[in-house]
Amino acid sequence: MLKVLKSGFYTTLQDAGRFGYRDKGVPISGVMDINVVKKANDLLENDVMASVLEITMTGPTLEFETDTYIVLAGAKMSATLNNEPISNYKTYKINAGDILSYGRLTKGFRGYLAIKDGFNVKGVLGSQSQFYPITSSGCLRDKDEIPYIERNTFASKISELKVDCLLEEIVLEVTQGPEYGLLENNHLEALFFKEFSVAKEYSRMGYQFEKKINKHQISMLTSATMPGTVQLTPSGKLIVLMKDGQTTGGYPRILQLSDKAISILAQKKFGDSVSFKMV
């Protein structure tokens, strides 16, 4: 078991997500920054989407009850193993009783803890990803225990990766959304010639920005949305839907972020700037 001594600000169990239920209104969920999670799982020779902990802003304190191997990835969060600093994208052997804790967030917003073979939690609707009320809890709480399978040996082919992670990137590559063609020139100018600063309203469901663009009166019938869909509200507010975002919506879907752009945005927090670039 992995014992959660302190849960941190918002720590969730995530995998590739819950595929196959969007026609019943169930968001896909899953890790926000797939780019870095794939690398962590590669190092551990796991399935690429073995379940991991997604650690947001302020990390947890965790005690491992049995031996295993771990890799950290994503945001830089001053992690320590038994009070010794450890780095991202490097395989560490864990011995029973080891304590992993986190310090100050220095770059990015979401860190990941990958473990050999992933966590061994029974999923709901085909996924371990936490999303309330599909799962009974939306995030980890103090004293939770997360099962994993003990591993005493693991001869990794590669023990460390130099990762070109995207924490510094601010350009989000996008393609046209279905209602893009209904925008006017003043919308397009505002969209592509400005930077947008992340507003206080940002979460696994979606990101909003401080700056509005022009109002509009485009009306449409409710239709499907996806992670990375950029909606434009009538008042000119942009909402980028993320992994826990709703599966349908009635606001014009003006842009669609690339997978890479979703990973980039997932590491942004209040006040960070991004810009859109049509590809």
Next chain:
Amino acid sequence: MKKYSISIRPFGVHAVLLEWPNEVDEAILEDILQFNAYLKADCLNTEDWEMVPAYNSLMLIQRNKRINFEPFKSQLGIWYGQKDNTLKSPKHLWRLPVCYDLDFGIDLEEVSELLGKSIPEVISMHTSYEFRVFGIGFLPGFMYLGGLPATLEVPRRSEPRQKVIKGSVGLAGKQTGIYPQESPGGWNIIGNCSVPIFDAQRDNPCFVNVGDKIQFYAISRAEYKLHKIEGEVGIYQFEKIKLDA
């Protein structure tokens, strides 16, 4: 049934959006559902594809791979031409119990005043129509219902509530529906449906499909309590009637 002129466009690299004429129309919805049923049965593997129908559109989402759009678009055009119009997508009418007690129907008095009808008249109207499910989304198990008569139209509340309880049945504009979970909401609440439309613990978490119909019927407080318990332990028997498409 006639074939429509449909538009097929990429939506990112993992999805394609198919759109029918921009109308709320049962015949269009039926054509979409028939095509969806054909795609699922004969064309696309549902291990790798999700299909999300709503009103006049159908989104096809590929799990991981990038879609090679131009060939896929041509293939979809061919499949749409081949679609068997006699293929019926099976549909059901679900009869759902609603307790319209004022404890649940916290806006019922206000709605009755707005509509100039007595509370029993409002309940009688709300339970006398069959509503078509035009989409499921927004929240897990939230149904977009069509077919509300103009005589039951009331505006959305000017200030949304921070918390609307699970099962709340609401009216807003041309819409009526059930909040499948506690959430913020701006609809006028007229009752509460005692049974869970959505339950993540079931293999099929939401048995209602787009294209089905919903009809509400009024129950007493005592029946509500009974259904509630039956729903929680998973033994409530939902009333459904098979529809000819």
